[in-house]
Amino acid sequence: MTTLLYAMLCLSAVVGLVATVARAIGYARAPLHLRWELYPVPHEAADRAAHGGSYFEQSNWWNRPAHFNLRGELTAMAAEMLFLKALREFNLRLWWRSFPFHFGLYLLIATAVVVLAAAVATVFTPLVMAGALGGMIHLLYRLTGIAGLALTLVGAAGLLHRRLTDKDLKTYTTPGDLFNLGLFMVALGLLAAGYALRPVGAPSVLGIVVGLVTWNTAIQVPWLLTAGLLLSAWLAAYIPFTHMSHFVGKYFTYHAVRWDDRVNRRGGSIERTLAEYLTFRPTWAAPHVTADGVRTWADVVTTNPTKGPKR
Amino acid sequence: MKDKDRIELSDMSRRDGTPLAHVENQDLMPLPAPLDDPAGERAWTPLTDQAKNRYECLLDDTCAVSVPKPATKAEEDELVRKFLSGLDKLFTKENNWTFLQPLVLSMEHCAKCQTCSDACHIFEASGRNELYRPTYRSEIMRRLYFKCVKHGGMISAWQHGDIDVNWPMVARLIELAYRCNLCRRCAQTCPIGADNGLVAHELRKVFSQEMGIAPKEIHDTGSMLQLKVGSSTGMSAEVVKDNIQFIDEETSERTGITVETPWDVEGADVLLIHNAGEILAWPENPGAFALILNAAGISWTLSSELAGYDSINYGLWYDDAQFARVAIKHAEAAKKLKVGRIVLGECGHAHKALSVIADRVLTGDLNIPRESSMTLLRDIVMSGRLKLDPTRNDFPVTLHDPCNMVRLMGVVEPQREVVRAICPKFREMTPHGVDNYCCGGGSGFAIMSGHNFSDWRFHVAGRKKLEQILNAFGDCLDPAIPKYLCAPCSNCKGQFRDMLAYYDLWEKNTILYGGLAELIVNAMTDVTPGFIEWEWH
Numbered sequence: 001m002t003t004l005l006y007a008m009l010c011l012s013a014v015v016g017l018v019a020t021v022a023r024a025i026g027y028a029r030a031p032l033h034l035r036w037e038l039y040p041v042p043h044e045a046a047d048r049a050a051h052g053g054s055y056f057e058q059s060n061w062w063n064r065p066a067h068f069n070l071r072g073e074l075t076a077m078a079a080e081m082l083f084l085k086a087l088r089e090f091n092l093r094l095w096w097r098s099f100p101f102h103f104g105l106y107l108l109i110a111t112a113v114v115v116l117a118a119a120v121a122t123v124f125t126p127l128v129m130a131g132a133l134g135g136m137i138h139l140l141y142r143l144t145g146i147a148g149l150a151l152t153l154v155g156a157a158g159l160l161h162r163r164l165t166d167k168d169l170k171t172y173t174t175p176g177d178l179f180n181l182g183l184f185m186v187a188l189g190l191l192a193a194g195y196a197l198r199p200v201g202a203p204s205v206l207g208i209v210v211g212l213v214t215w216n217t218a219i220q221v222p223w224l225l226t227a228g229l230l231l232s233a234w235l236a237a238y239i240p241f242t243h244m245s246h247f248v249g250k251y252f253t254y255h256a257v258r259w260d261d262r263v264n265r266r267g268g269s270i271e272r273t274l275a276e277y278l279t280f281r282p283t284w285a286a287p288h289v290t291a292d293g294v295r296t297w298a299d300v301v302t303t304n305p306t307k308g309p310k311r
Numbered sequence: 312m313k314d315k316d317r318i319e320l321s322d323m324s325r326r327d328g329t330p331l332a333h334v335e336n337q338d339l340m341p342l343p344a345p346l347d348d349p350a351g352e353r354a355w356t357p358l359t360d361q362a363k364n365r366y367e368c369l370l371d372d373t374c375a376v377s378v379p380k381p382a383t384k385a386e387e388d389e390l391v392r393k394f395l396s397g398l399d400k401l402f403t404k405e406n407n408w409t410f411l412q413p414l415v416l417s418m419e420h421c422a423k424c425q426t427c428s429d430a431c432h433i434f435e436a437s438g439r440n441e442l443y444r445p446t447y448r449s450e451i452m453r454r455l456y457f458k459c460v461k462h463g464g465m466i467s468a469w470q471h472g473d474i475d476v477n478w479p480m481v482a483r484l485i486e487l488a489y490r491c492n493l494c495r496r497c498a499q500t501c502p503i504g505a506d507n508g509l510v511a512h513e514l515r516k517v518f519s520q521e522m523g524i525a526p527k528e529i530h531d532t533g534s535m536l537q538l539k540v541g542s543s544t545g546m547s548a549e550v551v552k553d554n555i556q557f558i559d560e561e562t563s564e565r566t567g568i569t570v571e572t573p574w575d576v577e578g579a580d581v582l583l584i585h586n587a588g589e590i591l592a593w594p595e596n597p598g599a600f601a602l603i604l605n606a607a608g609i610s611w612t613l614s615s616e617l618a619g620y621d622s623i624n625y626g627l628w629y630d631d632a633q634f635a636r637v638a639i640k641h642a643e644a645a646k647k648l649k650v651g652r653i654v655l656g657e658c659g660h661a662h663k664a665l666s667v668i669a670d671r672v673l674t675g676d677l678n679i680p681r682e683s684s685m686t687l688l689r690d691i692v693m694s695g696r697l698k699l700d701p702t703r704n705d706f707p708v709t710l711h712d713p714c715n716m717v718r719l720m721g722v723v724e725p726q727r728e729v730v731r732a733i734c735p736k737f738r739e740m741t742p743h744g745v746d747n748y749c750c751g752g753g754s755g756f757a758i759m760s761g762h763n764f765s766d767w768r769f770h771v772a773g774r775k776k777l778e779q780i781l782n783a784f785g786d787c788l789d790p791a792i793p794k795y796l797c798a799p800c801s802n803c804k805g806q807f808r809d810m811l812a813y814y815d816l817w818e819k820n821t822i823l824y825g826g827l828a829e830l831i832v833n834a835m836t837d838v839t840p841g842f843i844e845w846e847w848h
Contacts, residue, residue, distance in 0.1 A: 027412065027415070027416065030404070030411050030412035030415065031404045031408035031411055031412065032408075032412075032671070033408070033409055033410050033411060033412045033413055033671075034409045034410065034668050034670075034671045034672070035667050035668055035670050035671055036410070036413055036506075036509065036668075037667070037719070037721075038495060038498055038499050038718060038719065039717070039718055039719070039720070039721040039723070039745045040721075040745055041721065044721070048721070048724075051723050051724055051744055051745075052717075052718070052721060052723050052744055052745030053721050053722070053723045053724055054720060054721025054722065055721075056666060056682075056683055056686070056720055056721055056722050057683075057685075057686060057721065057722055057723065057724055057725055058686065059682060059686045059687065059689075059690050060682075061680075061682070062680040080502075084502060086426075086500065086501070086502040087424075087426060087502040089500075090426050090429070090430065090500040090502075091424065091425075091426040091429070091500075091502070094424055094426065098424075167317075168425050168428065169423065169424075169425060171317070171318075171319055171320060171441065171447075171450075172320075172423040172425070172446060172450055172472075173423065174469065174470060174471060174472040175469050176469050176470035176471065177423065242470065243419060243420055243421065243422065243471075245420075246420040246422060246503045249416050249419060249420035249503065249504070250420070250503050250504055252412065252416055252504075253413070253416050253417075253420070253501075253503060253504025253505065253506075254504050256412060256413075257412070257413045257416065257504065257506070258498075258504055261721075263670065264670045264671055264673075264674070264678060265678075266674075266675065266676075266678050270671065271674045271675070271678070274671055274672075274674055275674065277408045278674075280404065280405045280406075280408060281405060282400075282405055282406045283400060283405070283406060284397075284400060284406060284520040284521055284632070285393065285396070285397070285520075285521050285522075285523075286519060286520050286521055286522060286523035287523060288523065288530075288535065288632070288633070289520050289630075289632045290632075291632075297635075300632055300635075301632060301635035301636055301639060301672070302636075302639065303636070304538050304636065305535065305538065305636075306535055306538045306539035307538075307539075
């Protein structure tokens with residue numbers, strides 16, 4: 001059973017990671033689109049970003065040096081990622097449920113990272129982990145783990161309750177949406193119960209991860225905790241295949257769409273990319289488009305459909 | 312609306328031949344005084360039996376696109392086939408590199424939290440009618456994407472939801488794509504960055520680019536007419552020159568300053584492109600521009616090239632090919648005259664079309680700098696080159712923010728700097744700037760008035776803006792006090808002209824609308840007082 005648990009933990013981590021990276025690569029490789037930004041754009045100069053202005057507010061903007069307000073962008077990103085700023089601003093009622101859920105997940109991810117690091121340290125530098133620093137690390141992952149589980153469970157319950165009771169959401173809620181939230185509650189509920197109810201003498205969380213790192217299958221993990229770990233592992237592998245992977249999508253919707261105000265300069269990289277796209281051969285069928293799968297975009301957009309022989 | 316009447320997503324495929332939604336005046340969002348009595352509100356004109364018999368009017372109380380009813384089941388099937396074929400193409404880079412990435416992101420990452428709903432002026436104004444919820448249209452599209460493009464099976468349907476694909480669904484979707492102003496206020500509030508406005512835009516593209524279906528006002532007598540004669544107004548170069556000459560004479564007479572508009576001046580610093588609608592409907596605006604630019608000593612010109620004298624680009628709303636063609640025509644006009652920059656007159660969608668969206672269409676020597684007239688006017692006013700007396704504008708003024716110019720382009724402050732400087736009784740609307748509400752005429756609605764579409768446009772699409780205007784002038788509704796709604800955008804002005812007249816707000820409350828340039832000229836001390844004529848036009 002322990003071997004199966006270790007194998008599933010490793011497999012889910014690999015599947016989850018590979019699927020997340022594959023999704024990100026898929027979006028990153030999509031063609032450069034026409035500009036479609038939305039203001040405010042936080043990397044604008046601070047005085048303009050404050051009212052949502054752009055470099056278009058300056059006369060002769062094309063001759064001015066490009067200004068990128070990194071601090072503004074990082075501040076906006078941090079507020080959005082950590083505190084779900086947009087949701088808080090525009091949907092406070094949901095934020096009270098969504099924020100604990102997401103922040104709890106961040107804490108759980110942090111817990112996993114810290115415990116894994118602690119396990120590696122336990123194996124290779126046991127003296128460090130036995131000292132004061134080790135004590136602090138033990139305290140840290142216990143706190144983040146317990147807080148993460150509690151917040152995520154409360155948030156998931158709140159989100160599920162709203163999905164089931166809010167008539168505005170009912171029309172748009174699929175069985176899959178309910179399943180996903182239910183899965184979070186069951187998986188993390190089992191994990192919490194397994195941790196809280198583990199018998200005296202059962203291996204600690206760190207002990208299990210040290211066992212994983214050293215592949216020590218002699219460790220006996222209590223069945224309830226095993227169930228919680230297995231289901232949580234499956235959840236981690238499942239998320240990237242659903243719209244719950246919006247942590248990936250959100251990077252692109254913000255950076256590649258809403259905030260992408262890069263200027264196409266003559267002879268620049270954007271222009272070179274566009275030159276390639278103009279060789280694509282569209283197949284749109286409406287006669288006025290004059291596309292036939294042979295003519296390129298360049299041919300199409302330089303054709304006046306009201307002049308010359310009808311195609 | 313009672314739950315039993317609640318519109319479900321599956322209703323889109325209903326085959327009973329009846330509309331999904333019916334809106335009564337008392338369902339609508341209440342308006343402030345003097346329009347605070349729903350019973351006194353103007354009744355909707357019902358669709359005629361002829362329209363219902365001839366066109367697919369299956370969505371609501373109106374009909375924007377006038378899609379003829381297929382005569383046979385085979386015709387229906389063919390239209391559905393074409394739609395699905397177009398939908399497939401929408402998700403290929405060869406056909407839709409222009410918007411593929413943002414579209415896929417919006418398809419795959421909506422959390423269905425409905426945060427966007429409260430941001431939508433149409434949904435709110437309709438009394439929260441489910442049909443107009445921004446995610447209603449997007450959710451249909453999303454289900455189509457997973458079912459028909461990704462070819463998801465039962466598990467996908469369980470995860471993402473299912474939808475029946477038939478002709479009534481497609482016919483309703485065509486109409487529904489034209490119940491969104493594309494203002495993207497909803498997208499601005501989305502915590503994930505999904506974009507319902509983009510979804511409506513992309514649906515319109517499928518209908519136009521694959522099925523050849525678009526409202527005649529924006530295609531046949533819009534972009535096609537512009538590409539044929541040079542302007543969607545139908546004005547050829549000769550006619551527009553005649554009209555501008557007349558405007559010069561009128562402006563000279565009204566202001567006491569001789570005004571002459573330069574044409575086709577090679578090497579000029581500025582190529583000014585107006586929305587040609589100004590020339591016909593609001594001639595005082597191009598007249599004011601000519602006077603200001605001459606007085607400020609700007610080297611400028613108009614162009615008589617095809618489309619070079621009309622900045623409109625309706626393709627922005629429904630068709631990438633038409634969009635790119637017109638943008639290229641504008642750039643070619645500038646290139647031919649070897650101007651230093653193109654300056655866009657008071658037209659919001661033209662601003663965004665040529666400055667922002669076309670930035671990744673115009674390459675090489677067509678990539679000529681484009682600038683907003685808001686910044687040029689701001690620079691002129693602030694430079695002190697004109698002698699201005701703000702007391703000449705001593706009447707309440709509020710400022711409308713055209714979505715395309717403000718939320719979608721970030722030109723927020725220049726026009727405010729001007730009105731603050733020359734209008735002592737300026738007051739903002741709430742909210743304003745990038746949080747503004749659409750006038751209700753965005754994405755082509757301002758020029759669409761087939762059947763009874765105007766009723767929907769004024770009762771629903773424009774209602775939130777109307778509320779804002781009335782609130783902004785709430786302390787001075789007395790008809791003895793003339794009020795000025797400054798709208799630096801031709802399409803917005805078209806909407807205001809029609810909507811203020813519809814509610815009789817000029818006659819009853821003396822609310823006039825107009826552009827920014829007119830306010831500047833009205834404040835010029837060199838000019839005969841009273842450039843702004845307080846009469847309805």
